[in-house]
Amino acid sequence: MKKQQHENAIVFADPERCLGCHSCELSCAVAHSGCDLYSAAIKGLTLRPRNKVVAAGDASIPIQCRQCEDAPCALACPTGAILQQDSMVSIREKNCVGCKVCVMVCPFGAISVKPDADGDLEAEGRTNRGVARKCDLCARTGRDVPACIEACPTKAITLVNLDDLRQTLLEARAAELAHSYKYLKQRKVKP
């Protein structure tokens, strides 16, 4: 059977709804930390979100990985650690050496090479201070919906399934065109 091709889903943020509160960053950091907000705060952990709220012009918006179909990071990665997998651009952390080529080629600035949380690696005195990290759509956090989407108080963030979106657009336009066609027919217009 032939494999069906679907675009990767993306986290989409509406700049008109974003108030720049950073709740999405906080929830992203907590979601990837393996503990809850209060314990992380009490333990004094340093957690790093995989998204970043950026203010530009009059608007603010969280930026995170677009899950590119022709991902420059995957092409550039010298160790082949970045690849299309599970309907997203995925990083095989064990293959990553932290060379930061992906950071340099990502047009969105969505990748960083730092640990999710400060702790074990540095404590062990290893030179490896982290691997490439970016939005993984919360795939390994056991959540149904990415944490940032749940956390957004103005519902500015959504997970867009491109098939669904395209279908919605197609149906809406088709309905309009079909409506117009009725008038063409009434007036006996033929191309």
Place this chain on the structure above:
Amino acid sequence: MTTNQSIDPSAAALLPVAKKQGISTVWDRHKAMQPQCGFGQLGVCCRICWKGPCRVDPFGDGPQVGICGANADTIVARNVIRMIAAGAASHSEHGRHIALALLGVAKGELPAYQIRDEQKLRSVAAKLGINSEGKEIAAIAEEIALASLEDFRNQDHDKPCNWIASALTAKRLERLAGLHVLPHNIDAVITQIMARTHVGCDSDPVNLILGGIKGALADFDGMCLATELSDAVFGTPSPVVTAANLGVIKEGAVNIAVHGHNPLLSEIVCDVALLMDDEARKAGAKDGINIIGICCTGNEVMVRHGIPLATNYLSQELALITGAVDAMVVDVQCIMPSVSEIGACFHTEIITTMDDNKITGARHVRFREETAVENARQIVGFAIDAFKRRDPLRVNIPDFKQTAIVGFGTEAIMGALGAINAEDPLKPLIDNIANGNIRGIALFAGCNNTQVAQDSSFVTIAKKLAKNNVLLLATGCGAGSFAKHGLMSQEATDEYAGESLKAVLTAIGTAAGLNGPLPLVLHMGSCVDNSRAVEVAGAVANRLGVDLDQLPLVASAPEAMSEKAVAIGTWSVALGIPTHLGIMPQITGSAMVTELLTETAKELFGGYFMVELDPNQAADKLLTVIDERRKALGI
């Protein structure tokens, strides 16, 4: 669905009614508000100037200081002490209102009020060092009122407030004075907190927190005077049998709910309702007028007059959803703005009465002590008119109510103990603590909070402590919770008290003429009456020659919510009482402030905060603390 919202059976009965009628309640709004802002939860959001808002990144590479340079410790400390200031302002404004009313009574300007308990007035005079011998009651009342108002106007920073100086053990006063946290003037201390937290002022978190503790002790001062003066004017609570939960609403009566905190209005409404009963009957209410209480106004009239309590904070809206409340008369504090909209879904008159506490959409009757009777008549009249508009098809009164024996102020507790040993009332209590029949004492205080299934933490902790022979006291919405769930009954003592506690409660109750044990939890009054528990504890401590932080006494606010609760919890710590919180306080964004309040406080004050969200574990921790204290006392 209702199981994680409330354990009150009335909620399970009425929430589906609300849903069907499209009425949203506090639980719907809580759900719509999720998730709540993490920066706010940690207390690291600063809105103190217009360069902001700033929020410190609690975890990572983001900003560690606000635009002015304030770090998380400073921001958290400023935020929490501003909450304390607001709590102290609320209680003390209530206290000032009572003190001014007492002055009015003394001068003969307020015919609606009188001194109902002259003995209490004399004992208050003695406590404040006012010589009352040979003086007229009015003259004593005036001196007491002025001495109380002095606590709002003294400008000598080295002279502590009169009430706090009269209420604490000498050792405690000395300790607090040594830390420079004894308040000299309630208003001034609240103002100081606002001033020192202004942009560019105090940024030392330890200094800020100590300033907050002074504010919390000012709160204690305001609470003491509010409680004691109210007793003199309206009567000192004594044990009375009444009922609690929404089943106290009567279908055949004009139901008037008194809600809020201040007894000045609700007392007169109760008086006037008696006089207007016939009018209600003429309007078709075969059972006349039925006054019911909500929140602490409810507790005030409950402990003094046995007025039944309809419900506590979180389910105030449910009272309206019964469709049988004809008027809800509110004064100050903890009144959800949503009541006016819900009242409008029914025939219910929502009536605000205080000029500085109005609610959009509610009717406002300007209440003045000078015209109290006239105002109360007008209010009861509105209720009777509303009753005529009541739709009987929409009446839905849940059939739940529990018997509650309430009214255990200091005097009532001493009175009951005096029935065993008239010469030395404290002796039976002290003996039973010493021999372990009473393992310790726990005071439950505080609110309800949507973060916990309503009443569940109160009930869980209390049952476990009672089983382990801890004597239980309660005030405010905690007391309301116990009353609703039947834990203020003699049956509850039989069912839940450990054997030795049961024997003590039975001996005292029987001697005091209750024909059985004291109730499992003793209702000491509204949240402003927490000072009563300190009075009892202070008497025990003085008798033993120890300070409050040595007693096997703990406090618990398992469902705390309001700024008043923040203030109460903080003075409880400052008085040396280990104080449990069942809600995560908004301070954990600062490790320093968290450590200060949960650890360092132990060295400074002997009291400290213990945060434990799980009620079972909280009970265990409280028992451990009680045992530590017993051990230190060598008992």
